[in-house]
Amino acid sequence: MSKLLVILSTIWVGLGGLIPQLPRPPLPHAVGDTLPNRFGFGKPATAAQISRIDIDVRPDGVGLPAGSGTAAKGQVIFVSKCAACHGVGGTGGAQGALVVTAPAPGKRPANVIGNYWPYASTVFDYIRRAMPFAEPGSLTNNEVYALTAYLLSANNLMDEKTVLDAKILPTIQMPAQKRFVPDDRRGGPDIH
Secondary structure: OHHHHHHHHHHHHHHHOOOOOOOOOOOOOOHHHHOOOOOOOOOOOOHHHHHHHOOOOOOOOOOOOOOEEOHHHHHHHHHHHOHHHHOHHHOOOOOOOOOOOOOOOOOOOOOOOOOOOOEHHHHHHHHHHHOOOOOOOOOOHHHHHHHHHHHHHHOOOOOOOOOEEOOOHHHOEOOOHHHOOOEOOOOOOOEO
């Protein structure tokens, strides 16, 4: 039965090339002639609207806002705003782990903050712009510093008593930083 089906399918497809193609009538005018210069969607962004999303932080810390936080404060925030997705202590949940843990036998460790992220400032930047998932951008700068302090401390990358701020954060050396190399193509800006 299956051999017959293959043969009939092959014949059917082969005959498809013999069927003459029906000519299409030409369009009465070029499509571009009917499009308006503007569609009228949206409106120009104001300086205030742009400033709310122009919050990137570079690896060297340029762009970090005023504020500070500690791991202890970050732990309290983590329990209420992050643990549902990332598990108790950041060791894994529906959205994955954030803290280095021992891998299962025969498995590689998961790529998490403590063994994969190249810059501590990137942790801050990502939390600030994208977390919590259901309310991105809702955390204050102090809450973001506190969460960053908690996660860096939980990954043994800084002392839990350190008050994290714009001066301290860029000085934290991440173990994976040496595994990332700058883009050294010439003819444009350096990209990290």
